[in-house]
Amino acid sequence: MPAAVQGVPGRIGVAAGVMMRRSLVLAAVAALLLGRETIGLAQDSQYVIGPDDVLSVVFWRDKDMSQDVVVRPDGKISLPLVNDVQAGGLTPSQLRDSIKDAARRFVEDPSVTVVVKQINSRKVFITGQIEKPGPYPINGPTSVVQLISLAGGLKEYTDGKRILIMRTDKAGRKVARPFNYHEVLAGKNLEQNIDLEPGDTVVVP
Template sequence: MKKSFAYLLLFTISAVQAPAQQSSGGGEQKQRSEDASEVKEEATGAKSTAEQLASGPNAPVDPKSFQLGPEDVLMVRVWNQPQISGVVSVRPDGKIGLPLIGEIEAKGTTPHELTQKVTEALSTYYKDPLVMITVQAVRSRKYYVTGQIAKGGMFPLVTPTTVLQAISIAGGPTEWADLKKITILRNGKVLKFNYKDAIKGKNLDQNILLEGGDHIIVP
């Protein structure tokens, strides 16, 4: 009788624990699924940014935080002064040249700060000049994606971009790519990236933000 009661008690405990374990496993699967969905949304957002870069007249930069550098292309507009307005590029020495006011240091300044500089310089010649400076193309900060990728090449680093987003912007890996052995070259260092893990929401700490000059290689 005691043995029968012990067996019955053991069976009852096992029956209670089994659904709990299944529920826990289901929770982990749900969390992984949610992580993977977030990663896919991130990649989709990256494609939208790329489309903006391709179709918009101005690069989508924050005029109060983006720092200009050599080769960046700017549109300078001065109200009612077409002889001063126009497209200029930041020279290798970090300066731009404008009619009437000459050279102005642009490297390291934001579009907002440069607008203030040009406005101040023009105030010597015009009363209350209205100046607007926008970035047409970002060429000072860029990254590269090469190898088994649909549309490899050089890309402007306009907004914060992760490795996964960069691969998505480049059209995604080809069917022959070794998705577990992607590397990022950064200042002489080699960083590893497992694409299969990333799209499943695993090891997301490897999905780092890119820096100017980074080179992603998809073998």
């Protein structure tokens, strides 16, 4: 009997250690991903603007015209004097040139800067037995494990072996890819840890 009693704390300690290591791994992956997101947002001049993105438009000599704007569903933004300008489908530098051309009717030699402050158009979704389900904006390569980490990890007692990655192919068909979370964390079958694309949905049953 004493031996059995002594064994219980030991098992609890081992379980706690496993949970702690898992939490540390998730935190490290999330920190790495957030760092990459920040770098990508600052450096990717070829990013294509989309609906719901938040832009900072700065007129250096005309501060009253400077604004933070949200790209509308039709891809346009509204600015003082120049009114509607097409933003969706353009890079920040292309939009800057378009705004400068429109502003020349009212401002002599306008100096304009366009910065993407928040990316909301490139989203992936995660649902099911996850701590923080919902949409997540991505910029740059984001793997399934990284998304799960950003979403707070799997809920306690979740199997994690039958996760599905739902994607719409070029023909418009829904394709489901299997994903085994525990295999990937163990370094096995890493090819299933694909980079996600905007519109992908990760389902955790």
